[in-house]
Amino acid sequence: MKASVLFSSGKDSSLAALLMEPFFNIELVTINFGILPTYKFAKETANKLGFPFKVVRLEPNLIEEAAKMLIEDGYPKRAINFLHHTSLKVICSQPDTVVVADGIRRDDRVPMLTKEQIRSLEDTYNISYIQPLMGYGRSFVNILVKEHLKIVEGESDKIEKADYEVELRSFIRKQYNKGDSIVKSLFPKHIQSHVISRRYS
């Protein structure tokens, strides 16, 4: 059975794909909004992991819309949830899509879908949406990552990965007056990961 895994090259989406691998034909799918070519990092990681890879391009105006939400709210929750939900809807609507997965963990707060959004996604697009890590906590995900993957970790603005935040930050920096300080205040620095390859024991 084919499964499309929403992929950022971070440790969560990589581990989700690994856990599904024995049971599905995995295709990694990275979203790009045309702001920065972040999909290049994702493609490189996908090749190293040995999974087929696809970029799905969405309109930059979605990033513009998310930036407005972010600045209106003063924190990224609604903006990131909007980009994640929109990305999932686009992936679910692609031809020949039957199973769509992402790397959301039990203790993630953002992005997160409500039960109603999940039900609507499955009913509208006639697909199964799964979150393979939803039953796993952060510390155990880290144990499995250490066992199966080689990663680099660093502050969120220095790690090269293909998540929404990178393009959103870049858009605000370029398009907004004092964009740089807006980004600094709205995205507190946190540790991000980028997967290099599998770890073979």
Add this chain to the structure above:
Amino acid sequence: MKASVLFSSGKDSSLAALLMEPFFNIELVTINFGILPTYKFAKETANKLGFPFKVVRLEPNLIEEAAKMLIEDGYPKRAINFLHHTSLKVICSQPDTVVVADGIRRDDRVPMLTKEQIRSLEDTYNISYIQPLMGYGRSFVNILVKEHLKIVEGESDKIEKADYEVELRSFIRKQYNKGDSIVKSLFPKHIQSHVISRRYS
């Protein structure tokens, strides 16, 4: 890494074990309260699936306590959650236990642990508790079960499996005046499954 999977011989706990199999050394663990030898069905299924199997025996007074809750409440939610939570605590406290899993799905209502109960379980016993099916909905679980397992399905009082409900029903039938009609009114019939073996394609 060793993982103990709470096992009833039903399709959910069997599928949870199958999904974990490529990454863990699975041991299936069935709880028995000494009311009925339901673990025999679980042992048979465990053998067919090819997993090591263990019975953990708990005191019958826990079933007595659960029966009181059930009759007080008029529905099984609190009683089943109590038995599930107690069973998990006992499994987590066994020597050499590092990972404990069960077959709870995304849309299960009972049994279900709160985030606080999960955190407490992991912190108290220094284990990782995982729910491999928590990111999977009912209909997709059924698709995976069909692909990987042979099952029999039937009304809940006719299927031979090793879940708490079977011993709880039996206890009430024997110990309470008009126990049979109490059981009929408190446990609405529903379709249960019992796993026979793997399905090899």
